[in-house]
Amino acid sequence: MAADPYVLSHTTWKTVRGTDYQVAVLPWGATEAHNFHLPYGTDNYESEHVASESARKAWEAGARVVVLPPIPFGANTGQLDIKLCINMNPSTQATVLGDVARSLEGQGIPKLVILNSHGGNDFRQMIRELQPTCGVFICTVNWWNCVDPKPFFDEPGDHAGDLETSLMMHLAPELVLPLDEAGDGKAKKFKVAGLREGWAWAPREWTKVTADTGVGNPVAATAEKGKKFFEAVTDRISGFLVDLASADLGKMYE
Numbered sequence: 001m002a003a004d005p006y007v008l009s010h011t012t013w014k015t016v017r018g019t020d021y022q023v024a025v026l027p028w029g030a031t032e033a034h035n036f037h038l039p040y041g042t043d044n045y046e047s048e049h050v051a052s053e054s055a056r057k058a059w060e061a062g063a064r065v066v067v068l069p070p071i072p073f074g075a076n077t078g079q080l081d082i083k084l085c086i087n088m089n090p091s092t093q094a095t096v097l098g099d100v101a102r103s104l105e106g107q108g109i110p111k112l113v114i115l116n117s118h119g120g121n122d123f124r125q126m127i128r129e130l131q132p133t134c135g136v137f138i139c140t141v142n143w144w145n146c147v148d149p150k151p152f153f154d155e156p157g158d159h160a161g162d163l164e165t166s167l168m169m170h171l172a173p174e175l176v177l178p179l180d181e182a183g184d185g186k187a188k189k190f191k192v193a194g195l196r197e198g199w200a201w202a203p204r205e206w207t208k209v210t211a212d213t214g215v216g217n218p219v220a221a222t223a224e225k226g227k228k229f230f231e232a233v234t235d236r237i238s239g240f241l242v243d244l245a246s247a248d249l250g251k252m253y254e
């Protein structure tokens with residue numbers, strides 16, 4: 001058996017045909033600027049690492065989980081004026097999601113978890129539309145808000161701030177530039193009170209909000225904080241995967 005049968009890209013048909021997979025995990029990221037110090041693939045690194053480590057822990061607890069190759073493009077309509085930010089519209093994402101889910105449906109994989117890594121992605125409405133005509137149970141998890149970040153970071157930040165920078169310093173330190181090369185991630189707020197307070201919502205025009213593409217100051221980031229948060233997040237998600245793997249889809253309510 002392959003060393004990590006829970007990562008499909010590393011796994012052969014020899015393993016796959018003999019394994020009764022219960023849950024597929026689809027990491028979904030984005031390709032976008034992350035201040036001056038983090039790479040464009042940050043969200044993809046995060047979703048892939050969180051997915052594979054959570055799946056490893058779940059597999060060791062007996063759940064048959066498999067991580068699919070990540071989708072690298074997010075909804076980035078607010079960043080189209082930033083060079084090489086690549087947008088995938090929500091309607092395109094819905095089509096991609098439907099194709100993946102229907103592939104699994106035909107093969108008898110009963111459950112699909114989207115592991116989302118990008119704040120501009122929102123799969124809930126897509127699932128609402130897809131679920132009635134698809135036999136696979138579909139759910140979505142944003143890895144950054146399944147554990148309260150406050151005990152780990154004084155100011156987690158929204159985008160390329162302390163949380164994300166610390167995580168990348170743990171996961172891929174060779175891709176993180178020295179923090180004295182980063183901008184301060186200072187972001188302008190909406191003038192209209194309801195939008196500023198967050199109970200009214202509109203997407204932000206990124207280049208009008210931040211000069212360095214970051215939202216949140218990365219200056220206090222460390223790999224050690226990133227490791228602690230990563231362990232807490234993957235513990236939480238692996239527990240969820242174990243629960244979901246054994247859940248009876250006909251009896252989902254108390």
Ligand SMILES: [Zn+2]
Pocket residue numbers: 034042043117118159160164
């Ligand atoms: Zn990000």
